[in-house]
Amino acid sequence: MEHFVKDGNTIIDSKYVWSKRILIFFIIVLLIRLWDLQIMRGSEMRTLSEQNRIRVKKIVAPRGVIYDRNGKILAETRPSFNIYIIPEDIKDFNQTVDGLAQLMNMERDEIIEKLKAASNMPPSFPVKIKSDVTMDDVAKVEAHRVYLPGVQIQIEPKRYYNYGKTFAHLIGYVSEISDEELKKKEYKNYFPGDFIGRYGLERSYESYLRGIDGEKRVEVDAMGREIRTLDVKEPIPGNNLYLNVDLEVQEVIDKALENKRGGSVVIDTKTGGVIALVSRPAFDPNKFTSGITKEEWQKIALDTRHPLQNRVIQGRYPPGSTFKILLALKGLEEGLINEKTSFLCRGGMPYGGRVFKCWKKGGHGAVSIHRAIVESCDVFFYNLGLKLGVDKIHEMADIIGLGRKTGIDLPGEKDGLVPSTQWKQRVYKTPWYEGETLSVAIGQGAVWLTPIQLVQLASIVANDGVNYKPKIVKKIVSPEGKTIKTFEPELNANLKFKKDTLRIVKDSMKGVVNEGSGTAYSSRIQHVSMSGKTGTAQSVGERGKNLGDHAWFIAFAPSEDPSIAISVLVEYGGHGSSAAAPVAKVVTETMFKEKKEIKEAKLNGYR
Amino acid sequence: MGIDKRKVYHLDWYLIFNGLAIFLIGIVNLISATSSFYTSSYSYMIKQLVAFFIGIGLIVFTLHYDYRVIVRQSKWLYLSGLFLVVLVLIIGLIAGGAKRWISIFGINIQPSEFMKPILVLYLAKLLHEKKKQNVPLGIKDIMFPIGAVLLPVILIIKQPDLGTGIIIILTSGCILWFVGLKKSTYAVLGIISVISSFALWHFVMKPYQKMRILSFINIDADPSGFGYHAKQAMIAVGSGKFFGKGFMNGTQHKLQFIPEHHTDFIFTVFGEEWGFFGSIILFLLFASFIWRCIKIAQSANDEMGSIVAFGVASIIFLQFAINVMMTIHLSPVVGIPLPFISYGGSSLLSILGSIGLLLNINMRRYMF
Numbered sequence: 001m002e003h004f005v006k007d008g009n010t011i012i013d014s015k016y017v018w019s020k021r022i023l024i025f026f027i028i029v030l031l032i033r034l035w036d037l038q039i040m041r042g043s044e045m046r047t048l049s050e051q052n053r054i055r056v057k058k059i060v061a062p063r064g065v066i067y068d069r070n071g072k073i074l075a076e077t078r079p080s081f082n083i084y085i086i087p088e089d090i091k092d093f094n095q096t097v098d099g100l101a102q103l104m105n106m107e108r109d110e111i112i113e114k115l116k117a118a119s120n121m122p123p124s125f126p127v128k129i130k131s132d133v134t135m136d137d138v139a140k141v142e143a144h145r146v147y148l149p150g151v152q153i154q155i156e157p158k159r160y161y162n163y164g165k166t167f168a169h170l171i172g173y174v175s176e177i178s179d180e181e182l183k184k185k186e187y188k189n190y191f192p193g194d195f196i197g198r199y200g201l202e203r204s205y206e207s208y209l210r211g212i213d214g215e216k217r218v219e220v221d222a223m224g225r226e227i228r229t230l231d232v233k234e235p236i237p238g239n240n241l242y243l244n245v246d247l248e249v250q251e252v253i254d255k256a257l258e259n260k261r262g263g264s265v266v267i268d269t270k271t272g273g274v275i276a277l278v279s280r281p282a283f284d285p286n287k288f289t290s291g292i293t294k295e296e297w298q299k300i301a302l303d304t305r306h307p308l309q310n311r312v313i314q315g316r317y318p319p320g321s322t323f324k325i326l327l328a329l330k331g332l333e334e335g336l337i338n339e340k341t342s343f344l345c346r347g348g349m350p351y352g353g354r355v356f357k358c359w360k361k362g363g364h365g366a367v368s369i370h371r372a373i374v375e376s377c378d379v380f381f382y383n384l385g386l387k388l389g390v391d392k393i394h395e396m397a398d399i400i401g402l403g404r405k406t407g408i409d410l411p412g413e414k415d416g417l418v419p420s421t422q423w424k425q426r427v428y429k430t431p432w433y434e435g436e437t438l439s440v441a442i443g444q445g446a447v448w449l450t451p452i453q454l455v456q457l458a459s460i461v462a463n464d465g466v467n468y469k470p471k472i473v474k475k476i477v478s479p480e481g482k483t484i485k486t487f488e489p490e491l492n493a494n495l496k497f498k499k500d501t502l503r504i505v506k507d508s509m510k511g512v513v514n515e516g517s518g519t520a521y522s523s524r525i526q527h528v529s530m531s532g533k534t535g536t537a538q539s540v541g542e543r544g545k546n547l548g549d550h551a552w553f554i555a556f557a558p559s560e561d562p563s564i565a566i567s568v569l570v571e572y573g574g575h576g577s578s579a580a581a582p583v584a585k586v587v588t589e590t591m592f593k594e595k596k597e598i599k600e601a602k603l604n605g606y607r
Numbered sequence: 608m609g610i611d612k613r614k615v616y617h618l619d620w621y622l623i624f625n626g627l628a629i630f631l632i633g634i635v636n637l638i639s640a641t642s643s644f645y646t647s648s649y650s651y652m653i654k655q656l657v658a659f660f661i662g663i664g665l666i667v668f669t670l671h672y673d674y675r676v677i678v679r680q681s682k683w684l685y686l687s688g689l690f691l692v693v694l695v696l697i698i699g700l701i702a703g704g705a706k707r708w709i710s711i712f713g714i715n716i717q718p719s720e721f722m723k724p725i726l727v728l729y730l731a732k733l734l735h736e737k738k739k740q741n742v743p744l745g746i747k748d749i750m751f752p753i754g755a756v757l758l759p760v761i762l763i764i765k766q767p768d769l770g771t772g773i774i775i776i777l778t779s780g781c782i783l784w785f786v787g788l789k790k791s792t793y794a795v796l797g798i799i800s801v802i803s804s805f806a807l808w809h810f811v812m813k814p815y816q817k818m819r820i821l822s823f824i825n826i827d828a829d830p831s832g833f834g835y836h837a838k839q840a841m842i843a844v845g846s847g848k849f850f851g852k853g854f855m856n857g858t859q860h861k862l863q864f865i866p867e868h869h870t871d872f873i874f875t876v877f878g879e880e881w882g883f884f885g886s887i888i889l890f891l892l893f894a895s896f897i898w899r900c901i902k903i904a905q906s907a908n909d910e911m912g913s914i915v916a917f918g919v920a921s922i923i924f925l926q927f928a929i930n931v932m933m934t935i936h937l938s939p940v941v942g943i944p945l946p947f948i949s950y951g952g953s954s955l956l957s958i959l960g961s962i963g964l965l966l967n968i969n970m971r972r973y974m975f
Contacts, residue, residue, distance in 0.1 A: 011741060011787035012913060016905050019785075019920070020898065026928050027894045031887065033935050037845035038883040045845025049879075052842070053858045091835070221862040222839075227644065 053219050054230065055086070055124060058191075061211025062157040064238030066171060066201065068247040069275075069474065073162055075171050075202075080132040080158035080290070083141060083151065087115060088123035089220075090150035099148050103140045104130055117179045118192045128193035131176070132158055132290035149222075159195065159202075159289045163247070165282040166254045169310040170245065170410075170472065172200020173285035175292065198288070200310075201241065201472060203411045208476050208484075211238035237479040244273030244474045252590045253278040256583040262551075262570035263311035263451045264583055265470070266591075269459045269556060269565045271489040272468025274408070276587070277452075279311040313406075313413040316448040317569060320535030320576065321376045321519075322554045323443030325457055325505060327384050328369060330396040332501040336387045339504055342368040345379035352435040356382050359536075373508035374518045376534060378442050385441025390432055393440060394420035400467070401456045401492050402449055408470040409487075416453055419446040444538060455567035456492065458532070458554040461505055462562035465495035509533055510559045513581075520553065523581035528592040529559040532566075532584060534576030547572040553580035557588040564591055614670075619903065619969040625896045626947065626962055630659065632877075632889060633948035639855045640869040640876040641950070647855075651869060651950050658952035662959030666966065674967040678735075678911050681728035685755065688725040691718035692762045699766070707766050717953035719763045719771040724961040726756055726775055727782065727918030734786050735911045743787040746795055753779075769816055770871075770942035774925055781921035782914060823939035833940055836872075839864040840934045844878035851882030869950045871942050874934045890931075897924045903969045912968040919961040922946075 037045060066075040083104065090096045097115075101108045111129055118127040130137075138153055145151065159174050161167060174195040181187050181196075190196060197206035214235030219227045253264045257280040266275040283300050300307055309315065331337045347363035348355045358364065358378040364371065372380035385393070397403050397418035405413045417423075419440060421432040439445030452470060460467040469490040476485040509531035512518040519534040535552030551573030556562040566584045573579030634652055641651040669677065677684075691709065695718055699706030708715040730752055737748040756779045764772040788796070808817065815833075822834035843859035846852070857879035860868035865875050878886055900920030907913040923946050930945040932938035944954040 011743060012785065012910065015785050015787075015917075016901060019901055019917070023894060023897055023901070023924060026924075027890055029937070030890060030928070030931055030935075033932075033937055034844070034878070034883055034886050037841060037935055038848055038878070038886070041845055042848035042883075045842050046848060048842045049846035049859055052839075052864055053862050219858075219862065222864045227862060 059214040061235035064209040077157035084126035168282035169279040172202040173288040175288040212236040249276040318537040319443040320537035322535035374511035459565035462556035520581040523585040530557040551579035666963035685729040720953035720957040731914040843875035847882040
């Protein structure tokens with residue numbers, strides 16, 4: 001039939017065969033290509049599509065909270081907004097980088113540098129560009145999100161120090177881990193953008209405070225927006241620290257040392273627990289947690305007053321007259337002197353061709369041990385020093401812990417020096433001259449001690465020959481409230497002093513504050529008695545400039561049944577009596593204000 | 608002119624059911640393409656079904672007229688199509704940087720889509736008039752037809768709608784080849800097309816259109832733009848593996864990695880969700896459909912019918928092949944819809960109208 005209706009056009013007829021061949025050819029080509037994509041490379045393509053949609057997001061674990069002895073929060077974590085870039089999600093590198101730089105008021109290079117630092121991480125790893133941005137910045141970025149593919153805002157916990165610089169040297173601070181550190185083996189558990197304890201407790205208890213980050217697998221769309229959460233591994237917060245520290249005492253000292261250079265430490269004589277530890281000048285630790293700028297860092301690091309130095313554990317000073325307590329203990333103990341032994345003070349003592357002066361030009365006349373301590377007579381101790389010899393002094397110092405690190409739970413503690421003949425021979429290859437002993441006897445010369453060491457001297461007297469290793473942290477508690485570790489008192493020295501020795505020294509130290517002629521009489525307290533010893537140490541000065549003497553005061557209270565020991569140092573503060581003792585006074589007043597209240601109530605009742 | 612029972616009996620039911628099968632696959636696929644993980648969306652599907660029923664109405668209506676009458680009157684269709692294309696340039700709606708649509712009574716139509724079958728009809732008329740028995744056409748014979756094609760094509764490319772322009776040119780080329788040209792004429796046309804390609808590249812094509820072609824050659828040349836999309840489309844299809852991720856489970860399009868995934872890139876949705884297995888079935892349905900179109904051309908009553916049927920077959924084949932090839936990185940990305948499957952009323956109506964012509968030709972293959 002068909003032949004009949006067709007025109008028999010041979011030109012067209014040949015085309016049907018060819019068009020069918022072409023059709024079949026293309027179908028085969030398409031199927032081969034699909035076979036290649038879907039079967040040969042199907043798994044690879046499936047993986048690529050999974051990588052497209054699934055992002056693993058880090059959930060930063062909050063760091064452990066730090067509490068004082070009364071449960072007040074000293075350091076915690078608060079939510080903050082951080083800006084990230086996920087390199088893989090960037091569509092147009094320049095658009096994203098320039099756009100973000102403009103919005104955040106950052107330099108383009110600054111962003112590129114951060115991206116480079118994380119270049120060895122997978123491209124889906126979010127790179128932190130800016131920490132702790134303001135709500136305004138968050139709003140700006142959110143509004144421009146469509147033009148900033150790859151940019152992400154995440155809410156993350158940020159370390160916050162509730163009392164800022166008050167605890168700067170004690171708690172320390174955390175800051176972002178550096179690229180150099182990340183390359184080291186010891187930081188293999190850290191990732192770019194992580195925070196690490198740098199200073200103070202944050203550093204010494206880093207392994208406890210740091211939690212374990214969790215992660216969340218989320219499905220994102222092409223713009224990087226989260227569509228749904230696939231699964232979550234919750235973060236484990238860090239462990240909490242409970243300190244022996246008393247916030248109130250710390251604040252009182254902080255205020256008392258305001259605008260001064262120096263340090264003070266208060267310890268519990270019965271346990272060694274550190275009640276307060278302040279070094280001044282200080283810095284604001286909160287500045288470090290939101291990424292300190294170069295300028296700010298330079299300002300702190302190059303400050304000639306050295307705010308980053310913890311003077312309590314790193315500052316070494318001649319102890320001055322506070323050292324006399326050590327000589328008194330050893331002299332009485334050795335039987336070289338007794339309560340009645342007296343020396344004549346004429347305002348100085350000639351020895352070896354020169355005159356060693358007493359601070360009191362007119363002299364003290366005949367002085368026994370009690371007055372020698374109360375009025376801080378130098379001549380008495382020159383004599384005692386000669387009787388003892390430098391090696392006995394050294395021996396005693398070493399037992400108590402002076403001149404060595406105390407082992408406090410803070411990083412960077414320095415040792416000190418109490419000389420001996422052996423030391424001089426070893427270091428200077430020359431014999432010891434007796435004349436040098438005279439200087440040592442009044443805490444000058446080659447005697448270098450830190451405030452934390454000197455508080456051990458006050459403590460051993462207060463506690464009848466026993467002192468403990470100073471400890472800031474009382475216990476570590478897990479986030480669930482389980483106590484992980486309790487720090488029991490650790491004995492440092494246990495000396496069996498003669499009863500008389502302790503009685504005489506304690507009496508004398510009480511006299512320093514409470515007798516009219518005592519060097520710290522101006523710092524006496526009505527309702528509670530404090531015992532102490534002032535010290536005024538000649539300083540070397542700075543760059544040839546004599547800036548005055550360092551003022552020292554070591555104390556314990558209450559005198560009758562001591563429970564705290566204090567040491568105060570004020571650099572270039574002048575006299576211990578006027579510059580340092582008042583700090584101990586306010587500490588004692590604060591610690592024992594309850595007693596004051598009881599006393600006042602009693603008085604009121606009698607009236 | 609009416610339709611009698613005999614003619615209804617001669618309707619090509621093979622073609623109808625084959626087309627219907629592809630269309631139903633398209634509808635199911637469209638539901639997934641336009642839904643998110645959380646909410647199913649049926650609004651696109653409903654619009655597509657409305658266009659479908661209008662198209663059925665169009666087929667029924669045109670079947671009343673002998674295709675020869677339609678071809679003879681195609682000058683008027685051509686002129687009104689041309690008018691609409693010009694109108695687009697004047698009052699067209701701008702969307703996505705292009706003027707492709709005009710709004711008539713609140714319905715957006717894309718005249719360039721209708722220009723495809725209209726030009727097939729008009730070319731059939733013009734070429735049939737020149738054609739003598741068994742004599743290939745010379746350059747003089749095809750001057751006017753080529754001009755008639757290029758005029759709307761230039762206007763359409765100006766919109767810019769490069770995809771439709773390319774389809775019209777290629778379809779016209781297929782028709783000329785089908786009718787048969789002198790060897791010298793092929794040579795002249797070849798030279799002209801090479802020269803005009805250069806001219807097109809330098810003077811007409813916009814930078815983004817050039818970028819598409821460059822990123823086809825080197826997919827990483829433009830990793831954020833077209834290259835990115837081409838890559839994501841490939842990943843979508845490839846990740847379907849043998850059996851696909853399953854209906855509504857395609858992540859690539861649902862998470863917006865694929866642009867235009869309900870129109871030009873709709874095959875990525877199908878490939879991702881139905882895999883190699885589904886794709887074989889779809890391709891075989893298309894192959895069988897186009898085969899049937901060629902068959903209708905072959906068995907047409909006269910040369911005019913053959914040319915029209917072959918033109919329609921060319922349109923469907925070219926759109927199918929190029930659309931699928933661009934999603935699997937075998938061709939540059941151009942805006943060409945996949946017949947029956949892509950969302951778009953004008954495209955669907957244009958296809959259905961063309962099928963109406965095929966049915967018309969097939970129905971009247973025994974009439975003189």
